[in-house]
Amino acid sequence: MELTFYIASGIAIVATIMVITRYNLIHALLYLVVSFLAVALVFFVLGAPFVAALEVIVYAGAIVVLIIFVIMMLNLKEEAVEEERHWLTRDVFIGPAILSVLLLAELVYIIIQGDTGQIATKAIDAKAVGISLYGPYVIGVELSGILLMAGIVGAYHLGRQKKKVVHRFLEHAEE
Amino acid sequence: MEKGGLHPMIIVGVVLAALLTIAPGLIWLERRMLALWQDRYGPNRAGPFGVLIVLADTIKLFFKEDWIPPFADKFVFVVAPAIVAITVLMSFVVVPFAPGFVVSNINIGILFFLAMSSMGAYSIILGGWASNNKYSLLGAMRGAAQMISYEVFMGLSLMGVVLMAGSFNLQDIVYAQRGLWFVVPQFLGFVIFFIAGIAETHRLPFDIPEAESELVAGFHSEYSGMKFGLFFVGEYLGITLISAVTVALFFGGWLGPAFLPPVAWFALKTFAFIAFFILLRAALPRPRYDQLMEFGWKILFPLTLVNLLATATILLWMES
Numbered sequence: 001m002e003l004t005f006y007i008a009s010g011i012a013i014v015a016t017i018m019v020i021t022r023y024n025l026i027h028a029l030l031y032l033v034v035s036f037l038a039v040a041l042v043f044f045v046l047g048a049p050f051v052a053a054l055e056v057i058v059y060a061g062a063i064v065v066l067i068i069f070v071i072m073m074l075n076l077k078e079e080a081v082e083e084e085r086h087w088l089t090r091d092v093f094i095g096p097a098i099l100s101v102l103l104l105a106e107l108v109y110i111i112i113q114g115d116t117g118q119i120a121t122k123a124i125d126a127k128a129v130g131i132s133l134y135g136p137y138v139i140g141v142e143l144s145g146i147l148l149m150a151g152i153v154g155a156y157h158l159g160r161q162k163k164k165v166v167h168r169f170l171e172h173a174e175e
Numbered sequence: 176m177e178k179g180g181l182h183p184m185i186i187v188g189v190v191l192a193a194l195l196t197i198a199p200g201l202i203w204l205e206r207r208m209l210a211l212w213q214d215r216y217g218p219n220r221a222g223p224f225g226v227l228i229v230l231a232d233t234i235k236l237f238f239k240e241d242w243i244p245p246f247a248d249k250f251v252f253v254v255a256p257a258i259v260a261i262t263v264l265m266s267f268v269v270v271p272f273a274p275g276f277v278v279s280n281i282n283i284g285i286l287f288f289l290a291m292s293s294m295g296a297y298s299i300i301l302g303g304w305a306s307n308n309k310y311s312l313l314g315a316m317r318g319a320a321q322m323i324s325y326e327v328f329m330g331l332s333l334m335g336v337v338l339m340a341g342s343f344n345l346q347d348i349v350y351a352q353r354g355l356w357f358v359v360p361q362f363l364g365f366v367i368f369f370i371a372g373i374a375e376t377h378r379l380p381f382d383i384p385e386a387e388s389e390l391v392a393g394f395h396s397e398y399s400g401m402k403f404g405l406f407f408v409g410e411y412l413g414i415t416l417i418s419a420v421t422v423a424l425f426f427g428g429w430l431g432p433a434f435l436p437p438v439a440w441f442a443l444k445t446f447a448f449i450a451f452f453i454l455l456r457a458a459l460p461r462p463r464y465d466q467l468m469e470f471g472w473k474i475l476f477p478l479t480l481v482n483l484l485a486t487a488t489i490l491l492w493m494e495s
Binding site: 073123 | 283287290293297301315316320322330
């Protein structure tokens with residue numbers, strides 16, 4: 001099981017690096033899907049099968065599909081790839097690299113300092129996730145619910161328009 | 176794994192062999208059944224009752240030029256047809272065909288099935304996008320919208336069953352149906368799941384991603400040879416999958432009177448649903464794209480929520 005964990009996390013890291021360095025947006029998103037799948041496997045190995053399944057259904061299955069949907073509508077072609085190549089110079093990476101190195105240093109410090117526990121302790125099933133979501137973390141659930149509601153209302157407002165009838169016969173019937 | 180179960184690899188082999196025989200067989204069956212309902216003969220020349228038509232078709236597909244358009248995105252174009260076959264075959268991992276005869280008896284069976292079916296959407300989207308063709312792109316966008324929408328209530332409609340069985344594990348769900356098949360208390364859930372299943376496999380009447388009268392062949396317009404063949408077989412595997420899952424969740428799986436072995440009951444029930452799929456194709460016209468989305472979000476979605484709420488309320492009331 002421990003080997004599976006290391007392979008999956010390695011794939012996740014490589015795939016995420018590929019997401020950042022691809023010029024073609026769809027290729028980048030494909031690597032993002034691979035990264036999500038790898039993270040789901042990491043969750044599974046760590047004893048959270050329910051969260052692993054939701055990671056695949058929600059992130060890899062729905063959210064990335066929506067992003068791809070938008071990108072398909074934008075119809076990005078070679079010019080976009082060129083533009084992206086233009087933007088991705090070495091200088092761009094300096095800032096994020098410094099921040100990441102700081103985070104990495106902290107992570108290494110914590111791992112060396114503290115007792116991080118064993119891999120694959122106890123499987124946490126759907127019931128336990130539900131109890132903790134609607135018990136101690138209920139305020140988080142409510143807040144994200146309100147946030148999503150705001151998104152839906154906003155989308156409705158932006159997408160609302162009067163129904164136009166283009167056919168000359170139907171014009172009068174619709175009045 | 177149940178006690179004294181077979182080795183998983185043997186089950187994998189048997190299931191794979193059975194599925195890859197059934198899927199091409201269905202092509203012949205569908206053409207003959209459609210012909211029967213439309214008052215014509217259908218393919219009846221090659222072999223007894225024309226069974227060998229599938230073999231002839233496969234040989235033809237193998238020898239066709241496997242053409243990748245120069246304007247296509249080659250890598251994605253090649254990967255897309257494989258995704259549909261892989262995701263559908265992976266879903267069969269959690270389907271219990273008989274007591275103990277299941278490849279992986281994991282606790283999140285239903286969720287695994289839903290995850291795999293949501294990954295299946297990528298084959299349509301990527302196939303249509305990589306083809307770099309207007310019709311393919313339109314088909315892919317329709318397919319993406321349709322599959323995302325119908326996935327939502329496909330998952331939610333199954334939660335009633337999960338509530339009643341108290342488990343995501345398909346084998347436990349089948350055992351929970353010993354007294355009464357879930358199709359009776361969860362009839363609404365069954366209807367919604369089956370409609371969503373038709374939309375997920377983009378079969379007629381919900382085949383708008385590949386509507387041939389408006390989009391040439393939709394997302395797979397540019398595909399030829401065995402790449403097209405994979406999309407084709409993937410569709411029939413999808414029908415088998417939805418039928419098998421419907422049987423396991425709502426129609427008691429392998430349960431049945433003892434004069435037939437459990438596997439036979441499962442196969443028989445699954446076959447009945449496959450035949451129903453084919454009948455639908457012969458009987459119903461295709462809705463318009465916006466009608467399909469409206470039907471989903473304005474009718475099926477509220478109904479699913481009502482079903483879930485009612486099931487939960489009744490279960491809590493019975494408990495107390």
